[in-house]
Amino acid sequence: DAGITQSPRYKITETGRQVTLMCHQTWSHSYMFWYRQDLGHGLRLIYYSAAADITDKGEVPDGYVVSRSKTENFPLTLESATRSQTSVYFCASRQGFYNSPLHFGNGTRLTVT
C-alpha cells in the first residue's frame, strides 16, 4: 500500500546500544523528516532531508545520525542510546513546495533502559 511506514512500532533497548529506526515512503516525496514527541515539548525536529544524499540538522540532532541513500528510505540511528532518548519518534514526508502538508508514519515508541 502507498504511504509511509515505520518500523519497528515498539523497541526496548539498553543504554549504550546502537539502534536504528526505519522509515519508508512510497510517494516519492522529496522531503523527509524525523521528529520526536515528548510530553511538555511537543514535536521537535531531529533531522530532515531534501533529497537523496542531502540531510540537515533540526533543533535536537545530538546523539542521532541519518542517511538517505535512496529517496524512499530515511533511517534514523541512535549511535549510543541514552535514557533521555526515550520518546515516540515520527517519520514524515512532504512534497517540495511550501503548501504541501506533512504526512506522518505511525510512529516508533522507543524505550531506553
Next chain:
Amino acid sequence: QKEVEQNSGPLSVPEGAIASLNCTYSDRGSQSFFWYRQYSGKSPELIMSIYSNGDKEDGRFTAQLNKASQYVSLLIRDSQPSDSATYLCAVNIRDYKLSFGAGTTVTVRA
C-alpha cells in the same frame, strides 16, 4: 520566543458547542499553516491547511488566518465526543520545515 505557540489548554467543551483553538507564530515570512489532530497513541493527521488571510471552512472546521497579527485559529463547530484529541498547529518556517506548537488537548463532554 518559541516559533509556534498555542493556548495550552486543556480545553473542555460540552457536546454541540464551539471549540476555539489559537496559535501564534514568530516568523513573519511564514506562508503556510496547518492544523493536525492527534488521538492518544496515534500519529498526527492533517485536518486543515490555510495559506491566505481570512477564513477557510471544511465541514465543521473553520481555520482563520491573520498574517498581520501572526495569528491562526481553528474553530470546531457542533463539537462531538469524537473530536476529543490534541490539536497541533504547524507553521512552515523555512526550507520546507514545519514547526509545531505544543498542542491543545480538547475534551468534548457528552
